Amino acid sequence: MNIDKLVLDWYSDPANWQPHEPGAGDFDNSLLDMTKMIVDKNVLNVGCFYPNTELKYAWLANSWDAIDVSKYVIDRCKEMGYLKDIRVNFMNLDIREFSHYVDVYDTVLDFSSGDHLVYADYIIMLKNVKEALKKDGYFVTTYANLDYFDTPEAFGQWGYERRINSFELVELIKSYGFAIERNENKSSRSGIVARKI
Numbered sequence: 001m002n003i004d005k006l007v008l009d010w011y012s013d014p015a016n017w018q019p020h021e022p023g024a025g026d027f028d029n030s031l032l033d034m035t036k037m038i039v040d041k042n043v044l045n046v047g048c049f050y051p052n053t054e055l056k057y058a059w060l061a062n063s064w065d066a067i068d069v070s071k072y073v074i075d076r077c078k079e080m081g082y083l084k085d086i087r088v089n090f091m092n093l094d095i096r097e098f099s100h101y102v103d104v105y106d107t108v109l110d111f112s113s114g115d116h117l118v119y120a121d122y123i124i125m126l127k128n129v130k131e132a133l134k135k136d137g138y139f140v141t142t143y144a145n146l147d148y149f150d151t152p153e154a155f156g157q158w159g160y161e162r163r164i165n166s167f168e169l170v171e172l173i174k175s176y177g178f179a180i181e182r183n184e185n186k187s188s189r190s191g192i193v194a195r196k197i
Contacts, residue, residue: 004069007116011049012072020052020111028053028111028142031182031191034060037138041106044132046095046125047113051077051088058086065105067093096121098128105132110141112189119164126176133196139178142191143169166190 010016019025032038040062045053048066054077058064066088068074074092095113108129114122129139146165164172166185170192174180178194 003116003118008070011068011070014072017050017076019050025052027184027186027189027191028140029056031140031142031184031193032057033193037107037140042104043107043109044101044105045109045111046129047110047116048077048090049073051080051090053109053111054086054088058088063087063089065089065091067091067095067098069094095128096124099131101128101132103132103134105137106134107138107140108133110139112142112144114141115143123172126173130176130178130196135196137196138181139173139194139196140191141173141194142189145185145188145190 034057037043038057039060042063043058043061043065045064045066048054048068049070051066054064054066058066064087066077068077068090069092071092074090077088077090096117110125110129114125117125133139166183170180170183173192173194177197179197180192180194182191182193184191
């Protein structure tokens with residue numbers, strides 16, 4: 001199974017172009033401290049898909065970069081006329097090939113994009129996020145909760161491959177030089193706020 005192809009095909013399908021479901025977006029947004037993470041900050045959103053987050057928050061930031069591995073997604077985002085005034089820099093980039101950005105961002109957002117990476121690629125993403133963040137910068141990540149998806153079939157059907165539980169993910173993020181400030185577990189979705197130390 002080629003996870004990259006499955007994910008790219010799904011997210012590049014025009015039939016799937018729509019705002020995120022309210023429940024997931026509400027949970028993601030609940031992890032954000034506007035003053036510390038968004039207002040007048042340099043922000044990177046990893047895997048922007050339909051740009052709900054950009055529409056809601058980008059105008060508050062000093063700068064806002066949004067990347068996605070799908071050229072289709074980036075092209076669609078750029079075509080949204082009302083985003084032009086917000087000054088979002090949409091880029092067709094892969095976080096696994098992002099190592100040339102060093103000490104650039106105050107905040108990196110990963111709202112479930114890391115779910116679509118195999119474990120080894122998630123490690124690459126984590127290393128690149130750490131490099132891209134300034135000291136004391138924030139990494140905010142949400143993910144499908146493996147503890148909730150108790151069968152491989154249910155967990156795998158959307159392309160999710162990072163098969164570690166919440167405790168293991170916290171320990172992994174800490175091992176790459178982050179302090180965990182919040183760890184929220186909400187049934188099928190969980191989230192971590194980590195600060196680079």
